[in-house]
Amino acid sequence: MESCQHCGSEVPASSPVGPQFCCRGCAAAHSLLQGVGLSRYYEWRSIDPTVRPLRPDDDALAPDYSVHVRQAENGSAELHLMVEGVHCAACIWLIESLLSRQKGVRSARVNMTTRRLVLRWNPEETTPEEIVAPVLQVGYRLIPYDPAQLGAETIRNEQELLRCMAVAGFAAANVMLLSVSVWAGHFSGMDWATRSLFHWISALIALPATVYCVRPFFRSAVNALRSGRTNMDVPITIGVTLASAMSLFETMRDGPHAYFDSAITLLFFLLVGRYLDSRARGRARSAAEELVGLSAVAVTVLSEDGSRQLLPPHKVEEGMTALVAAGERIGVDGVVIEGASDIDTSLISGETMPGTVRVGDRVFAGTLNLLAPLRIKVSAVGERTLLAEIVRMMETAEQGRAKYIAVADRVARGYAPVVHSLAALTFLGWVMFSTIEWQTALLYAVAVLIITCPCALALAVPVVQVIASGRLMRQGILLKSATALERLALIDTVVFDKTGTLTLGQPELLEDGAWSKEDLAEAAALAMASKHPLARALVRQAPEVAVAANVEEVPGCGLKAGDLRLGSRRWLGVAEDDTAQGPELWFERPNRKPVRFAFQDQLRQDAAEVVSALRKRGLKVELLSGDREATVARVAASLGIERWRAACTPADKCARLAELAAEGRHVFMVGDGLNDAPALAAADVSMSPSTAADVSQNTADVVFQGHRLGPVLEAIEVAEKSGRLVKQNFGLSFLYNVGTIPIAVAGLVTPLIAAIAMSTSSLVVIANAMRLSRRKTL
């Protein structure tokens, strides 16, 4: 089969612009690029199969850019946009070239890491809609966002960590240079004046640097202590501060040992770990934010003078009239006042099949209008919508969930008091049972703190986290929560939603022998004209058919073209019988018996394998669905799931999870719909496909991309492995402490020994964590 010259996907035989292009949009985009002389793009690019193909949307609604336009310096207007569909650097080049060739554009720069675009132009010369039109036509999707709200805090924190890291790195390198000389001097007879000079220079570099770099740890330590807890940062802060102070004191009295290098190198290592950790999670977060932004829809409101206006949902008021085009997602709750159509409610109820609405029926925010334009009188906005109610339920569920304490903090709780009392005992012991001065005894005590300073311990978890999240991200699994992996390793029950999770959420034609090739071709010709999911499924099976003439769509019934009718059983007047199970379409031709097409929501390709693999691991698998009993039963049977419930409301799902929790189980919930969101919040840990409703993705701890269910298994596997590695790392660092603490207590630790011991233990921990990145194919 040919692949499309523009988007690279397969060209269906029915393509009107074949064999080069798969659709008219792609052909238009290709000629646009030829026209402006940017066709070199096709030579340069490399297609990333995980990214959405570069195919122009014909039915996408342009978002309202004007809300997000801001003033920039020298009279420019500025707009921040998220770009979807970026495959490689050539895409960046293409977008920037297309934009800068527009009249009035002052600058256009795409950030390839975050896939965001900053656009500046002269507002007197042009409008944002005009500027971005060619980019949309090529097939990218642009979503405006407010940079002040999206991740500004994370970026600030990350930059602070990076600055601290640079300062610590500089100071550590220089102090180490001097320290090595001092250590060498101990053996080759360096005179005390030179040693003292070196110590003073070290102090001059290390002290300001330590003060600067310890702040992130200090803040977190103070926060923890204020709320009556300890975390890893408490012993770090105390250890580093005391080591520096003690070294300064030693320097002042010309003592032989100073620990400036230990203090600052320790900070450097820890900052590296912390920076990587925050970066890994920051990336996952920004990807998730991107996905969320995509589903935010503006509402088209019809004002009294008849003009149309795009408003963000929170600006729409009760009693307004909203227009919803066919194929558009409804943004508000309301009552239909004009038109009739079919509505896809799968996001809210989990039902696969669309329901019909007519004048007077209620529609809900989050549902999809399939057939015909509707006018809706807005009945609820903001807090009062069904959507907001689900969000409230979700918040309640979240509060009910016991707050999980990260392993590192639990260890720190036990570790910090032990270490600190050990140091105190060392001091008291030396003062009481020996004749040395108290200053020397204090030095020994500080040495205990330095040697036990949890360098390896503090790295034990973050290093594993960084490597695990990197490995998962390469497979399209995004970790949103820092403790998700730890919680995942504890689970014993997996609860699935059906529609969109176990299944792909779209119906497929069943080859049950009730129809012939010829029937299919004739029916598909009619179906071509419709956006109804069943009609589309029919067309997928017969893509080469040309669309029939004069097709008319009757909302709630079906399609009509002359004497031919394709639609529901009721509309065609076929008698009810036992075969009436699951979604179906009937096709009627003059003087022929009506033909039945049955459909089924297809399971994800690897669903059965994943479920059986989960059971093999000893996990209990359950299915909770909002769909009808017959459908759920069939899916459960085909996957071998024994425990299932159908027709669950969001509250039912929450209740079932509460039951499981009461039995002492740790539940992993995988779901996508809005109706799953409260259950996702209530579960111990949760996961959503990236096609899920935005609320669900926000709630879920993990988001996965792609058509396969394998990521569920992969996430559990990586979680278990990293749990093991974290435990090993803790073991290694304790082992190291057991070995070194006696030396420190005996007062035998010199800065050289401390430096060697500390860096070896850190390296061992890092090397151990690296083992996780070796990928085993599933």
Place this chain on the structure above:
Amino acid sequence: MTNLLLLIPVALILGALGLAAFLWSLRSGQFDDLDGAANRILFDDDDRPRQG
């Protein structure tokens, strides 16, 4: 001893210069998009979009 008095300040100044350069580049946004920067060198000059 005298060569130390010269070499230590030299080492420190060079190090500090490096640090200052890094902090400057961080502030001017050169670390915001590492992937993009790595790829931009491959674009030909005459294809560069003009930057305002």
